[in-house]
Amino acid sequence: MDSLPPYTPGSTLKIKVSQIYIIVTVEKLFTPFTSSHVLVVHATSSSAKLPPNHPPLGTPMILKIYDTRYIEDREAFYSHDRTRFYPARPWSLENEQKATAYREAHENWNDLISDEIEMSNPGMVIEYKMIQRACTSWTKEVNAYLALADSPLSGSAVPMLYGFGDFISEEPRAIIPRILLLEYVPRSVSLDKLKNIKLITPWHIRTLLAATRKLNELGVVHWELEPRNILLCPDRVVIIDFGVSTTRVQGGIDMFSHDEWTTKLEDGWNEQTVRMMLDHLRGHGFLVRVTNNRAVLARYAQDTEPCK
Structure with a gap:
């Protein structure tokens, strides 16, 4: 990763759920960060009354942030048999802006990227694929938790869904990272x-x-x-x-x-x-x-x- 993520115990983050801005304090991190960042947080304040299914202020929750900037895949690594080396893939705002513009110019994520574009803009293509993976993973999780939200499994065999929305970054970004708020399962x-x-x-x-x-x-x-x-x-x-x-x-x-x-x-x-x-x-x-x-x-x- 090009720098450490802004998630340390005691730090505060801003998220938006159901058009309500919520300030949360980080209690704990689960690493490594792969396609998402998994944190234990508690809400300290909100811009309006909390959504109906949101727990009271101070309740520990899981916050999953799908932010492509701080993920393990950016680090250099060798293949399992150490026959191939994959260089680091650092984040840059320029590549993120290019990837976002490329996405807006195409109808869906499945549009093939030509070899010519991949060779001329490797940084943009890397960023595009990382954004695609994060977006797809977030969408799949939201769909699954919504399907299970009113079932007997919610709160028992799967965590309760408290909400989903946006992570409000303090740094300039071309994307808005998406988030999930889920039940924290202690003693597990x-x-x-x-x-x-x-x-x-x-x-x-x-x-x-x-x-x-x-x-x-x-x-x-x-x-x-x-x-x-x-x-x-x-x-x-x-x-x-x-x-x-x-x-x-x-x-x-x-x-x-x-x-x-x-x-x-x-x-x-x-x-x-x-x-x-x-x-x-x-x-x-x-x-x-x-x-x-x-x-x-x-x-x-x-x-x-x-x-x-």
Whole structure:
């Protein structure tokens, strides 16, 4: 990264949600920053009455900022086998302005960039692709959380959505970074950082499997059900990070035919993915062996009451 992001514990940031300006104070950062920046914040003041679903001032929340300037991908790195070196890709306002102008001149993100443009304006093209990725990830997350907002999963197996909007940067920018405000889940640990695998109880397994099936029923395919995207709590299992998800109904419009959506569900393989992931973590073959046993699957789905 060309410089450190302006997010340090104790610093204040300005966001806009539902046309209301809110000042938040940073409590904690989750690094590295990839396609978004994940911070724990609390609101200290607002320009008007807080939106109905916004928690009271002082409540810890997750703020996700989709800002392309401060992301890990800008750093130089080697390929996994160290046969290729990728130079640093520093941010510049000029390239961001060029990328924004190029985007405005084209109908959609999927327009191909010619080799000629890529060779003559490599910095602009890099910036364009980073902005495209951030915009796409934010849109997918918003669609998924909106689809789940009024469901039984919200506040249990997925974080509650408090709002979405804009990050008001203090520095000159050609773009307005987008934001998400989500429920902060305390006393949680992601499965990839879990030190004691025995903390995954049969109740956690049943609840997680039932949640993945419910996601599909509600029209969401996650696509990245990995240990880092599953939080374990004493009384909850929480699925996070819907940045590459697919949502069937977007803006009130059904985007897929029945056959198309059935194919998405089959390709998404949500429940099987979770089952094999847990099997790998637990170090035995039981879950894989029962994948196709309908009686056992039904038994695993039954007990989803809160853990005592």
